[in-house]
Amino acid sequence: MVENNRGFDWITDKICGIIEGKTPGWWWVCFAVACFVATWTVAGITYLVATGVGVWGHANPVNWAWDIVNFVFWIGIGHAGTLISAILCLLRQKWRTSINRAAEAMTIFAVVCAGIFPVFHVGRVWFAWYLFPIPNSNYIWQNFRSPLEWDVFAVSTYGTVSVLFWYVGLIPDLAILRDRFYKAGNKFRSALYGFFAIGWRGANRHWSNYEMAYLVLAGVSTPLVLSVHTIVAFDFAVSLLPGWHTTILPPYFVAGAIFSGFGMVMTLMLPLRSIFKLEDLITQYHIDCMCKITLATGTIVGYAYSMEFFIAWYGANPYEGFAFINRAFGHYAWAYWIMISCNVITPQFFWFKAVRENTWFVWVLSIFVNVGMWFERFVIIVTSLARDFLPSSWGYYSPSIVEIFTFFGTFGVFSVLFLLFIRFLPIMPMAELKAVTPQGDPHAGHGHH
Amino acid sequence: MAAPSHGVIATFETASDIYYAAQKVRDAGFKCWDCITPCPVHGLDGAMGVRRSKVPHFSLIGGILGFTIGMSMIYFTGAVDYQLIVGGKPLFSPMFAFPVSYELTILLTAFFTIGGMFFLNGLPMHYHPVLKTEHIHRGLDDKFLIVIESRDPKYDSSATAALLESIGGKDVTQIEA
Numbered sequence: 001m002v003e004n005n006r007g008f009d010w011i012t013d014k015i016c017g018i019i020e021g022k023t024p025g026w027w028w029v030c031f032a033v034a035c036f037v038a039t040w041t042v043a044g045i046t047y048l049v050a051t052g053v054g055v056w057g058h059a060n061p062v063n064w065a066w067d068i069v070n071f072v073f074w075i076g077i078g079h080a081g082t083l084i085s086a087i088l089c090l091l092r093q094k095w096r097t098s099i100n101r102a103a104e105a106m107t108i109f110a111v112v113c114a115g116i117f118p119v120f121h122v123g124r125v126w127f128a129w130y131l132f133p134i135p136n137s138n139y140i141w142q143n144f145r146s147p148l149e150w151d152v153f154a155v156s157t158y159g160t161v162s163v164l165f166w167y168v169g170l171i172p173d174l175a176i177l178r179d180r181f182y183k184a185g186n187k188f189r190s191a192l193y194g195f196f197a198i199g200w201r202g203a204n205r206h207w208s209n210y211e212m213a214y215l216v217l218a219g220v221s222t223p224l225v226l227s228v229h230t231i232v233a234f235d236f237a238v239s240l241l242p243g244w245h246t247t248i249l250p251p252y253f254v255a256g257a258i259f260s261g262f263g264m265v266m267t268l269m270l271p272l273r274s275i276f277k278l279e280d281l282i283t284q285y286h287i288d289c290m291c292k293i294t295l296a297t298g299t300i301v302g303y304a305y306s307m308e309f310f311i312a313w314y315g316a317n318p319y320e321g322f323a324f325i326n327r328a329f330g331h332y333a334w335a336y337w338i339m340i341s342c343n344v345i346t347p348q349f350f351w352f353k354a355v356r357e358n359t360w361f362v363w364v365l366s367i368f369v370n371v372g373m374w375f376e377r378f379v380i381i382v383t384s385l386a387r388d389f390l391p392s393s394w395g396y397y398s399p400s401i402v403e404i405f406t407f408f409g410t411f412g413v414f415s416v417l418f419l420l421f422i423r424f425l426p427i428m429p430m431a432e433l434k435a436v437t438p439q440g441d442p443h444a445g446h447g448h449h
Numbered sequence: 450m451a452a453p454s455h456g457v458i459a460t461f462e463t464a465s466d467i468y469y470a471a472q473k474v475r476d477a478g479f480k481c482w483d484c485i486t487p488c489p490v491h492g493l494d495g496a497m498g499v500r501r502s503k504v505p506h507f508s509l510i511g512g513i514l515g516f517t518i519g520m521s522m523i524y525f526t527g528a529v530d531y532q533l534i535v536g537g538k539p540l541f542s543p544m545f546a547f548p549v550s551y552e553l554t555i556l557l558t559a560f561f562t563i564g565g566m567f568f569l570n571g572l573p574m575h576y577h578p579v580l581k582t583e584h585i586h587r588g589l590d591d592k593f594l595i596v597i598e599s600r601d602p603k604y605d606s607s608a609t610a611a612l613l614e615s616i617g618g619k620d621v622t623q624i625e626a
Contacts, residue, residue, distance in 0.1 A: 133522060160559070164559050164560070201485060203484070204490070206570045207486065209570050223551075435490075
């Protein structure tokens with residue numbers, strides 16, 4: 001799991017060294033660019049709040065467009081983080097340890113970006129608190145029959161539990177940083193990390209409760225991550241629109257979410273690995289595992305695409321049949337074929353060992369996965385709405401410039417948060433890494449009982 | 450009489466050393482003592498005689514509470530406080546109330562699990578005698594420590610220190626209270 005038989009102190013020095021060292025020049029350059037890009041979102045949203053939701057390109061019949069596409073896209077990206085931290089923990093996949101911290105950070109930041117879109121799509125954002133059952137003078141409660149209301153609870157629970165899970169994992173590492181900054185004479189940062197380390201002292205009686213709590217959190221995060229994208233899929237599947245009203249949507253959305261999330265994990269981790277020289281911690285074995293999960297989920301997604309077509313034909317519903325023919329050959333055929341090439345063809349390269357061992361190529365493919373999964377949501381949402389039951393109301397949707405900038409700006413928001421994370425927090429869980437080395441095993445060399 | 454002492458601390462080099470040392474301290478009959486390790490060591494709970502964690506009890510309470518709150522909130526708002534027929538559907542059904550109750554189950558389970566872990570561990574506790582020692586730095590980094598506290602009935606400053614040395618402890622030191 002850790003190459004070159006690295007010791008505990010090497011792991012501590014390596015991970016803490018990233019935080020303690022001088023801020024590298026590239027970090028400032030990236031941070032400045034990310035801040036600039038993030039201003040697009042800020043500007044776009046400010047303009048929207050000042051003017052009205054009409055500044056986005058939605059119009060009848062396409063009342064959900066880029067905003068919901070972007071929401072589902074970002075939420076989906078988050079899912080790989082929870083999969084790595086929770087499901088792989090339950091399955092005792094030890095290779096998760098070197099990527100789980102960064103992947104969980106990615107989850108949280110992706111949920112932040114996702115939340116922006118539905119909140120501002122409500123138009124009068126100062127009423128967004130109506131989404132929660134807070135008693136108000138209008139004496140009106142939420143409609144709990146609506147999947148959109150389920151989504152409010154799903155996404156806010158997901159964000160909260162992801163933060164809690166991430167924080168619990170951070171506690172032992174924050175304690176190490178507290179002590180190291182204290183020794184180095186940096187009282188301020190020692191106090192700051194120490195505050196969040198809540199006095200952790202590595203006692204085994206604490207570890208015993210800690211490990212149990214971590215296991216329970218992994219146990220509840222697993223059904224959580226599966227339910228969140230299921231409920232996101234319900235937003236569509238519970239409606240009556242052809243192309244949306246299908247039972248395959250929840251599992252297909254979950255597989256797609258994990259597929260896109262692993263794409264994003266690789267997009268982020270491969271550069272980090274090379275910049276910080278982490279090849280001993282993120283080994284070729286880790287990259288192989290991630291590529292294989294991407295291949296598996298990408299193939300599931302490909303299967304779902306073909307099964308949708310089959311059922312549309314087999315179900316003999318003319319509206320459903322039209323919706324799918326229209327997706328592949330109608331006005332939005334360009335988006336459909338981008339989706340198919342990125343999501344179905346791209347991952348098939350991962351069958352080959354030579355591809356998985358070429359880091360540059362893997363990185364480029366991971367970008368294609370991200371692009372493809374954005375287009376998947378675009379195809380599902382926009383093509384179905386643009387051609388609904390009545391030909392008289394058909395339309396063609398194009399995004400407005402405000403929408404385009406708001407969306408691309410979220411990559412800046414995400415990057416700002418991620419850059420702050422790699423600068424100020426340990427990017428790998430040191431305690432968990434140590435636990436999977438031979439030195440962490442009391443029976444190493446004596447055979448296992 | 451010496452200055453009041455929190456206990457005595459000793460350093461061990463490897464996970465294997467502390468595993469066998471912990472068994473000996475346990476067999477010597479100490480109760481108020483602990484091992485300090487940079488990572489959870491597999492099997493150390495057994496070697497120390499630590500019982501299975503009680504955190505899941507808290508989790509269960511949180512889960513039951515979350516589900517109950519979800520179901521009763523939706524029942525109260527839709528079927529009692531403001532009855533509004535939407536789409537000719539019943540005012541309350543556990544079917545449509547399920548997704549929200551399910552999410553609240555998970556949310557409160559998570560909060561109770563972490564709260565329970567903090568409670569059982571007595572955290573946050575920013576001041577602790579062990580945190581003042583020179584040893585703790587290595588104990589979180591790459592060494593393994595055993596602390597035997599002076600409040601243990603079997604504690605005797607010189608005899609306990611001798612015991613830790615005899616089972617392979619290095620750098621045996623008294624901790625200031």
